[in-house]
Amino acid sequence: MKVLIxxxxxxxxxxxxxxxxxxxxxxxxxxxxxxxxxxxxxxYDVVVPTLGDQFxxxxxxxxxxxxxxxxxxFGVGYNHIDVDAAQTVGIAVTNTxxxxxxxxxxxxxxxxxxxxxxxxxGERLVRAGHWQGWHPTQMLGHHVTGKRVGIVGMGRIxxxxxxxxxxxxxxxxxxxxxxxxxxDYPAEYVADLTTLAGYVDFLVLxxxxxxxxxxxxxxxxxxxxKPSGILINIARGxxxxxxxxxxxxxxxxxxxxxxxxxxxxxxxxxALCEMENVTLLPHLGTATEEVRGNMGLMALDNVAAxxxxxPLPNPV
Numbered sequence: 001m002k003v004l005i006x007x008x009x010x011x012x013x014x015x016x017x018x019x020x021x022x023x024x025x026x027x028x029x030x031x032x033x034x035x036x037x038x039x040x041x042x043x044y045d046v047v048v049p050t051l052g053d054q055f056x057x058x059x060x061x062x063x064x065x066x067x068x069x070x071x072x073x074f075g076v077g078y079n080h081i082d083v084d085a086a087q088t089v090g091i092a093v094t095n096t097x098x099x100x101x102x103x104x105x106x107x108x109x110x111x112x113x114x115x116x117x118x119x120x121x122g123e124r125l126v127r128a129g130h131w132q133g134w135h136p137t138q139m140l141g142h143h144v145t146g147k148r149v150g151i152v153g154m155g156r157i158x159x160x161x162x163x164x165x166x167x168x169x170x171x172x173x174x175x176x177x178x179x180x181x182x183x184d185y186p187a188e189y190v191a192d193l194t195t196l197a198g199y200v201d202f203l204v205l206x207x208x209x210x211x212x213x214x215x216x217x218x219x220x221x222x223x224x225x226k227p228s229g230i231l232i233n234i235a236r237g238x239x240x241x242x243x244x245x246x247x248x249x250x251x252x253x254x255x256x257x258x259x260x261x262x263x264x265x266x267x268x269x270x271a272l273c274e275m276e277n278v279t280l281l282p283h284l285g286t287a288t289e290e291v292r293g294n295m296g297l298m299a300l301d302n303v304a305a306x307x308x309x310x311p312l313p314n315p316v
Contacts, residue, residue: 001045001307006032006053007074010289013296021046021303034059041066041091046303049081050074051283052265057085066091070312072302074295075286076100077236078316079209094302094314098156099294104285105160108204108234109168111258112149115230115279116142116202124276142201142228142255144169150200151175152193152216153207153235161204162187174200198224202232209236219244222254230256234285237261246271249278260285 003023008014017023024044026032031052032040040047041063049055049071060066060082066089071081073095083093114120118141125131125139149165151158154177165171166185173187176196180189190196193216197203203225207213217231217240225231231254233240242263248254249272256277262268265283272278286292298314305312 002043003046003048003303004040004044005048005074006040007050009074009296010293012293013300016297016300020300021307038062041068044068046070046072046306048072048074048299048303051077051080053080055081055086057082060085060089060091063089070094070303070306072299072306073316074299077209079236083316092306092312093316094299094312095316096295096298097314099291099298100286101156101160103288103291104157104206104234105164107260107281107285108157108161108206108232109164111232111234111260111279111281112202112204112230113144115232115256115258115277116144118276120279121276142230144171144202146170146172147201148172148174148199149202149204150190150196152196152203152205153177154181154187155206155208157234158204158206159183161206194221194224197221197229198226201226201228202230204232205235205239207235207239209238213239215239215241217241217245219247222248225254227252227255229254230258232258234260237263237265242269242272249275 001022003021005017005023005025007026007029014025037055037059045067047068068091071086071091071093073081073093076095076097078093078095081093086093118139122139149171151162154175162173166173174190174196175187176190176193222244245257246269249257258279260281260283268280272280302312302314
């Protein structure tokens, strides 16, 4: 069976793919074009796509009888794939849950601490040679320990963030999700998002992307946050109305933001780049050798099961 992997992978993943399958690994690091996706559906038995490869309903509609039987997505999020449309033309979709949990939670804490303590601003000051030495009121930030954090989305990643906040920093955890969760640490369920936003010092987004969460954080939600509040987004860029966020930051409506994802990624608005109270990362959520390797191997486990005619380990 012919397998197409849409981006370069870690050496271990590429080695296994070539050893076990008739695999072609695309050299480009940018998303597949429409023509590439159409060709992939027509000429390959399995495609391993990832973030940015927009397998929309329109793409599937253009291939009447696809050769492809599986999209083994590299990543836990699959909002770039229209799963219903894929299944309608007989293509199964899998993902890589679990492998990304801890690394993504770590990045959430990186953003939370960096933004609260002005770490990025401080590093730029030192690198530019403008630091004039310590003094009692230099770059005063926001204390983290003991503060209240609100987590939007209490799945695997949300719970991992909550655990770090509670056990690592003695923070009071509140959260909003579809239903209350059973966890082994104190966590207050708040059903209404705007109530949660106005109640906490840090609002951390850990929801899936997609239609249901598009612009979940809008002007109304931002207006309810404390003036000292900080927004952290490690979910998907489109979960936040970026224009509304910029307006809230520019007006001082909220104190800061830490972002690993962007609404029109990889484009980042110049207005955000110019703000010292915003921490900007290039979508590093799962960017460790171990995690990206595990994600790739999990995707290949799904490919192997498909080739062997076994049940898929991680169907979506």
